[in-house]
Amino acid sequence: MAKPQASRAMVAVGRRLKALRMAKRPRLTQEMVARALNKSQDLVSLMENGGQLPTDQQLVVMFDLYDVGEALRLDLLAEIRAARASQSVWWDEYLADLPRSLVRLIELEDPVSKVRISTGSLVPWPGQVPPYMEAVDEFHEREKGVEKTSVQHAVRLRRQNIFFRPDNPAELDALCSEAAIRAQVGGPEVMKAQLDHLVEFMQRPNITLRIIPFSAGAAAATQVNLNVMDYPSPNDPGVATMDTGTGVAILEDPKEIRARRRRFDYLAHSALTPDESLELIETLSKEL
Template identity: 30%
Template sequence: MPEKRPRPPTVRLRRLAAELRKLRASAGLTREDVTERTGINEVTLYRIERSRARPQKRTLVGLLDLYQADERQRTDLLALQSGSNDQGWLRPYHSELPEEYTAYIGFETEARTVRNYESLFIPGLAQTEAYALEVIKAGLPMASQKEIAQRVQARMERQAVLTRDQPIQLWGIVDEAALRRQVGGPHVMREQVRHLLRLAAEPHVTFQVIPFGKGAHAGMTGSFVHMDFPDPDDPELVYLDTPAGDLFLESEAEIRRYKSMFEHLQAVALGPNDSMELLARVAETRE
């Protein structure tokens, strides 16, 4: 029997590193300042902040003292450091969400560009609330109403990255099947397609459709998200939502493979303008 694939430790490390960078910035300190006040080697601090090294507990406690972290932050970051299964830093807001999903939300919030290919669904950042509700209910048939409501709320909150002062760059590609499937019925789909048309008109959003007429293509193996970040020192990330669980891929070979796949899908799909024309035709058929 094959061993269960371990949870990538870099997921927790990146979450910890991101929070430590934010705390240091909030304290108005440079790395040189931290070294002077704590004695922590500047190279060591750099490696910790870039998720290249896990800090020892005493090192982390020293940083939290210096940054005047509050009790919640201390509890969450010490849990991340220890590698325990306790709730992560986003859980106070979405206490029932899986750990991997909270990690994804954190990465998405920090991302500069999100490239999302979906074969059957509208990308989460572009979903209306009514569409999201129908998708989540269907995908989690055993979930309670409370769990479904939390998932929908989290999905709607995620979309704030598109309307903040410096929005992320979103590039979405979908198979035409995502537009044709009657999720929630004609009314829900009509509003969803109209929302896509409005969203795609924004300068930081690009949307493409792979029409049925293109036949087989590389994206038929499944959906994925590729992210990069404003700081060039932050490695790129690929996220896969699979029936076996959420996966984060970070090796250079995996990143290259999915970047190449996305470029292939860009070439196969209709251009942004032609995609908008197809969206408009789909919307008209639902009148």
């Protein structure tokens, strides 16, 4: 099943195709390209917006029209093949049970190179263990029903795999308040298991978790929940997301993304170092 919205890989391909058309002199319009393809202008627009990938035959026509050299042809062809492969994805099997905003978030997470997360008084989701998830969701999401909540737990565990994949695992820079590791969510036994997992989690070279101590004042008390995602392409401005309480707000305006980066950096400035954070977590685990 193809994904209902453009994947990040498809959007990247579309941007490159548009850049090639715009760079051609004299300038080519979408209508001119459509005539060369014997297709509609709407299809060319759809391709350039990442809604559809060109066929091999269409790609040859576009390459010739844009005077694309052999090296660039091979590079773009490899990117298009990767984008085609991305259309078959693990979360297809869960689509019927997930809100559209969460599906879109997963689509954006899958190809990331780095994620910055601030979660306030909850343990960041990439490091959560199932009993902790269950205790949090039992409190917050009773209206969703046991079956859907169970599906979302399974999906959350699958989402965590971007940080554990053998090839190019995503880098994680996470922040949370001291409250997140002191509150006995699910009781002492569950919380000890959660803290012990974080100790192991933080040993990975691509994982950074920092605690904002109570002594940091307002920075520790803030309940802001935000993600900023970076992608391999240096020209990709990234994506920011925020939990709205009823869903996920996805922000792709570069100004909005820069503002969230600044907010994250402000919070990070008040955090303990990774070593200090690890020491605090180990101490609290021993007390349980």
